[in-house]
Amino acid sequence: MAVLEISGITKSFTSHLSMGRTQVLRGVDLKVEAGEVLGLLGANGAGKTTTLKTAVGLLRPEQGSVRLFGMPITDVRARARMGFLPENPYFYDYLSGREFLDFYARLCGIAPSRRAARVAEMLARVGLEDRADRPLRKFSKGMVQRVGLAQALINEPDLIILDEPMSGLDPIGRREFRDIILELRRNGKAVLFSSHILADAEALCDRVAILRGGKVAACGRLDSMLSDRVRFWEATLSRVDPASLNVPHEKIWQRGEQVVVRLQEAEQVDTLIEEVRRLGGTLRSLVPHRRTLEDLFLGELGYEAPEETKAPAAEKPPIPKSRG
Amino acid sequence: MDKTLAIAANTFREAIRDRVLYLLLGFALLMIGSSIFLSLLTVGSREKIIIDLGLSAISLFGVLSAIFLGVSLVFKEIDKRTIYTIVTKPVGRAQFILGKYLGLVLTLSVNLVVMTLGFYALLLYEGAAHARLLPAIGLTLLELLVVTALALLFSSFSTPILSALFTLGAYLAGQLSWSLRLLQDRLDPGIGRAVCEFFYWVLPNLWRFNIRAEVTHAVPVPLAEVGLAVVYGLAYAALLVFIACLSFERRDFT
Numbered sequence: 001m002a003v004l005e006i007s008g009i010t011k012s013f014t015s016h017l018s019m020g021r022t023q024v025l026r027g028v029d030l031k032v033e034a035g036e037v038l039g040l041l042g043a044n045g046a047g048k049t050t051t052l053k054t055a056v057g058l059l060r061p062e063q064g065s066v067r068l069f070g071m072p073i074t075d076v077r078a079r080a081r082m083g084f085l086p087e088n089p090y091f092y093d094y095l096s097g098r099e100f101l102d103f104y105a106r107l108c109g110i111a112p113s114r115r116a117a118r119v120a121e122m123l124a125r126v127g128l129e130d131r132a133d134r135p136l137r138k139f140s141k142g143m144v145q146r147v148g149l150a151q152a153l154i155n156e157p158d159l160i161i162l163d164e165p166m167s168g169l170d171p172i173g174r175r176e177f178r179d180i181i182l183e184l185r186r187n188g189k190a191v192l193f194s195s196h197i198l199a200d201a202e203a204l205c206d207r208v209a210i211l212r213g214g215k216v217a218a219c220g221r222l223d224s225m226l227s228d229r230v231r232f233w234e235a236t237l238s239r240v241d242p243a244s245l246n247v248p249h250e251k252i253w254q255r256g257e258q259v260v261v262r263l264q265e266a267e268q269v270d271t272l273i274e275e276v277r278r279l280g281g282t283l284r285s286l287v288p289h290r291r292t293l294e295d296l297f298l299g300e301l302g303y304e305a306p307e308e309t310k311a312p313a314a315e316k317p318p319i320p321k322s323r324g
Numbered sequence: 325m326d327k328t329l330a331i332a333a334n335t336f337r338e339a340i341r342d343r344v345l346y347l348l349l350g351f352a353l354l355m356i357g358s359s360i361f362l363s364l365l366t367v368g369s370r371e372k373i374i375i376d377l378g379l380s381a382i383s384l385f386g387v388l389s390a391i392f393l394g395v396s397l398v399f400k401e402i403d404k405r406t407i408y409t410i411v412t413k414p415v416g417r418a419q420f421i422l423g424k425y426l427g428l429v430l431t432l433s434v435n436l437v438v439m440t441l442g443f444y445a446l447l448l449y450e451g452a453a454h455a456r457l458l459p460a461i462g463l464t465l466l467e468l469l470v471v472t473a474l475a476l477l478f479s480s481f482s483t484p485i486l487s488a489l490f491t492l493g494a495y496l497a498g499q500l501s502w503s504l505r506l507l508q509d510r511l512d513p514g515i516g517r518a519v520c521e522f523f524y525w526v527l528p529n530l531w532r533f534n535i536r537a538e539v540t541h542a543v544p545v546p547l548a549e550v551g552l553a554v555v556y557g558l559a560y561a562a563l564l565v566f567i568a569c570l571s572f573e574r575r576d577f578t
């Protein structure tokens with residue numbers, strides 16, 4: 001049984017400018033299995049927050065359904081097994097970190113005898129032990145994010161839902177957050193988090209879902225989505241006159257003393273090697289370029305990935321394509 | 325139940341940080357204190373003027389505190405998005421609303437006690453600290469229960485400013501709703517009479533909580549009348565809180 005199952009949810013908002021409604025979600029399907037980390041990716045405004053808020057019951061879908069541990073989200077027994085960290089969270093800032101977590105532990109029904117220990121454990125887990133008695137008002141953004149993670153974990157949930165958890169964190173904070181998520185996965189917990197930062201997803205996710213146009217445009221295991229095929233090969237040659245190179249290539253240009261050739265097909269690689277040998281040149285490197293998450297992300301968003309990474313200023317303009 | 329109490333305790337903690345509360349409390353004490361000077365300027369029994377003004381100040385500023393704090397009670401949680409992590413915990417929305425309500429009622433009760441202490445300090449000084457005034461203050465607490473519930477209900481579907489206006493309107497109408505009974509008796513049976521009857525029952529009968537004139541002039545109030553006011557106040561407030569919970573149950577938090 002899936003830990004979280006979202007099927008066909010739609011949601012629209014009345015917009016203030018026009019009289020009509022903007023349809024933000026147009027039938028989102030998403031399934032989180034026990035013990036997996038699923039990244040919900042999408043550009044700003046794609047509807048990630050709307051999807052997650054519907055998943056945790058803050059918003060009611062117009063159509064479709066949300067099942068949490070097989071129960072409707074309105075069931076407190078389902079919510080007892082879930083933890084949620086909203087985007088840019090804000091908490092009662094007159095409470096200290098310890099008081100805040102104690103309050104939330106109480107909301108989760110944790111017995112008074114176990115509360116203090118659990119709160120201390122959570123504070124240690126997110127690295128706030130020595131600042132636990134300061135009011136949240138004096139917390140930095142990163143510290144608020146940590147205490148927010150602590151409140152999401154306080155009931156030892158089986159599913160943790162995090163909306164843009166890394167935003168506003170410095171590199172150290174991001175690293176620590178990643179480590180905590182990976183540790184949760186090791187302990188068999190399921191994690192659903194949204195992000196527009198691809199590096200986070202690549203580092204953490206078992207599966208990703210890309211949200212575009214109010215739907216899940218692509219969803220799958222990261223490795224199978226990416227190692228699909230080689231997009232192109234790039235060979236660097238030296239002591240070769242590009243004009244006399246007779247290989248059906250996609251693009252060729254000069255980089256300093258060297259010549260760079262981009263090939264589309266694997267068979268062309270053999271031809272290239274023979275040609276280089278015939279011309280007495282040297283093959284310096286041959287690199288297969290696979291699909292990256294960024295290509296996938298941008299591609300799925302309807303852009304074509306740029307053909308070529310930006311050339312350094314010193315580089316000469318590409319040599320006109322030869323027929324061949 | 326413990327979850328509701330946890331929310332109530334946190335609400336109390338937050339409410340006692342509200343400057344509006346202290347401002348209104350200051351005004352109330354000022355008005356209670358200034359009754360000494362006013363009593364010098366007016367004809368009539370000095371003691372009765374002090375008592376009358378004091379009891380009115382306690383009721384008025386109690387009600388104003390209930391309105392101002394009540395309309396932003398839940399709105400603030402939504403506006404600041406603190407509610408996101410509360411209603412996603414294993415806490416029912418009704419538990420949340422009830423906790424917020426009880427927290428504010430606790431705040432207003434403490435506020436009422438402070439005003440009463442100030443009032444009685446003055447009365448002691450004047451040698452007029454009669455125990456017979458206490459039931460009037462007790463009924464003011466019931467009035468606050470109802471007004472807070474009104475503010476909570478209105479704010480569950482509208483903005484704080486509109487809610488404050490609605491609550492104020494309901495408060496004023498509730499002070500005068502006894503006159504509907506008089507009007508009704510003058511009308512012939514028919515639609516007009518039915519409308520009077522309807523509003524009489526729907527509007528809060530806040531005049532039931534006002535026995536200030538009687539206690540001031542030491543006119544005995546039948547116990548049954550006080551008892552009826554208590555039962556009415558509790559039932560009316562409970563009904564309003566219940567409707568507020570229902571309206572909250574289906575709400576989106578955008």
Ligand SMILES: Nc1ncnc2c1ncn2[C@@H]1O[C@H](COP(=O)(O)OP(=O)(O)O)[C@@H](O)[C@H]1O
Binds near residue numbers: 024042049
């Ligand atoms: N309460 C709301 N009222 C009107 N429009 C909204 C509301 N919430 C979100 N939207 C719109 O829905 C779209 C998706 O928003 P959101 O889910 O926050 O996207 P994301 O989290 O992917 O950046 C945006 O265009 C946003 O303007």
Ligand SMILES: [Mg+2]
Binds near residue numbers: 048049050164
């Ligand atoms: Mg978002």
